[in-house]
Amino acid sequence: MSKLFRVARPQFLICGLFLFIFGACWAILLGASFSLPRMLLGYLVLIPAHLSVSYSNDYFDVDVDRHGRPTFFSGGSGILVDHPELRAPARRVAIALILSSLAFGILFQIVYSIPIWFLGLVVLGNLLGWFYSASPLRLAYRGLGELAMIISIGLLVPGLGYLVTSGHIDQAGLLFSVPLMLYGLAFILTVENPDMEADRLGGKRTWVARKGRSFGFSVTGAAVLLATLFFFCLPWLTSRTYPLDFRFLGILSLLPLGAGCIGWLKRPLEKSPATRAVYGMMTTLAAFCILADGYMVLLAFI
Numbered sequence: 001m002s003k004l005f006r007v008a009r010p011q012f013l014i015c016g017l018f019l020f021i022f023g024a025c026w027a028i029l030l031g032a033s034f035s036l037p038r039m040l041l042g043y044l045v046l047i048p049a050h051l052s053v054s055y056s057n058d059y060f061d062v063d064v065d066r067h068g069r070p071t072f073f074s075g076g077s078g079i080l081v082d083h084p085e086l087r088a089p090a091r092r093v094a095i096a097l098i099l100s101s102l103a104f105g106i107l108f109q110i111v112y113s114i115p116i117w118f119l120g121l122v123v124l125g126n127l128l129g130w131f132y133s134a135s136p137l138r139l140a141y142r143g144l145g146e147l148a149m150i151i152s153i154g155l156l157v158p159g160l161g162y163l164v165t166s167g168h169i170d171q172a173g174l175l176f177s178v179p180l181m182l183y184g185l186a187f188i189l190t191v192e193n194p195d196m197e198a199d200r201l202g203g204k205r206t207w208v209a210r211k212g213r214s215f216g217f218s219v220t221g222a223a224v225l226l227a228t229l230f231f232f233c234l235p236w237l238t239s240r241t242y243p244l245d246f247r248f249l250g251i252l253s254l255l256p257l258g259a260g261c262i263g264w265l266k267r268p269l270e271k272s273p274a275t276r277a278v279y280g281m282m283t284t285l286a287a288f289c290i291l292a293d294g295y296m297v298l299l300a301f302i
Contacts, residue, residue: 007077007090009054015187016050016157017043018289019180023161025296027173029243032166034300038112042164044104045122046157052097053129059091060133064195064202071275073282074194098126114167121163125156143205149188154181175238179227179253183285186223186260189216190281193274213274214267220281221264228253244299252291255284 020043028034058065058076062084070078080087105122108114128148131137139145155177162173192199192208193216199209208216231250259280268274 003079003083004086004089004093007055007058007079007086007093008051009077011072012054013047013050015153015286015289016046018286018293019153019157020046020161021293022176022180022289022296023158023163023173024165025161025293025300026158026176027162027165028300029296030166030172034165038164039161041104041108041111042160045101045108045164046125046160048097048104049101049122049126049129050157052094052101052126053132055090055094055097056130057133059087059094060135060138061202061204062087064198064204067201068195068198071194071278073278074191075198094130098130101126108164112164112167114163118163121156121160125152125160128152128156140206141204143207143210146185146188146207150181150184153184153187154178172240172242175234175242179230182223182227182230183256183288186220186227186256186281187285189220189223190278190285192216193278194271197271213269217263217267217274217277221260224253224256224260228257244296248295249292252288252295255287255291256281259284 024039024042054077058080061076062080065076065078065081068075070076080090102119102122105119109116109118128139128151132139132145132148133141137144139148155174158176158180159169159173163169166173189208192206193213195204195206196208196213196216198204199206207219228250231246231253234246259277263277263281266273266277268277
């Protein structure tokens with residue numbers, strides 16, 4: 001059981017939680033009422049879907065993972081490579097988690113009378129996670145895995161936080177979708193970087209596997225730069241007055257921008273130095289999420 005639990009890679013839940021909180025706090029700042037039971041039930045829709053991705057990816061990527069060694073942020077857990085007898089249980093856990101996410105989604109829709117299309121978003125998120133590696137779509141093996149992650153990280157997760165808190169999605173709710181989607185692109189390219197050799201041997205057509213590490217670092221740097229520029233330009237891109245200072249989010253975005261620029265300038269080609277750069281990028285992306293949430297919580301509740 002302990003080995004099966006390690007397949008979950010709970011470290012990835014942190015960013016998902018803080019992206020969900022980001023969307024929820026943004027809804028509260030725009031006038032939605034705070035309800036802890038509502039937010040908790042909404043998060044119960046997300047967390048099993050998020051966890052299922054770790055189990056399904058480990059199950060379907062086991063042949064690829066044999067060619068590499070896992071890091072804290074990439075390469076799977078390595079558990080199913082060393083313990084193939086756990087593959088079938090891992091698949092069953094992934095399916096059970098997806099069903100749990102759907103069940104909580106139905107419960108949330110019934111309890112809070114949220115529009116029925118909310119369930120469509122729940123289904124979409126679960127399908128993107130499952131078919132990231134699963135047949136017949138195998139998005140990561142067809143060069144579409146990055147698009148799936150951009151949509152999930154930049155739109156679905158913070159959008160779910162906003163939706164379960166406010167009960168609807170509007171233009172204001174999507175205001176931060178562009179920078180968050182850019183961070184989603186930076187995230188997935190960063191995760192792919194240490195796995196380049198293994199992905200190539202396993203036939204996984206990620207952008208980094210096809211274009212190389214230099215390309216990955218360059219696009220990551222460009223993505224975080226555009227995200228920072230977007231935060232600083234937001235006051236001039238909208239005529240509406242919002243209850244927070246976009247420039248402060250821009251200042252916080254200098255953290256991932258700094259790590260992205262270092263990777264962009266150095267663009268290490270060997271796995272070991274590339275992995276060190278990956279740790280810097282992932283740490284600063286997590287720091288941005290945590291600090292941005294802290295800022296929004298202060299504005300919303302103090």
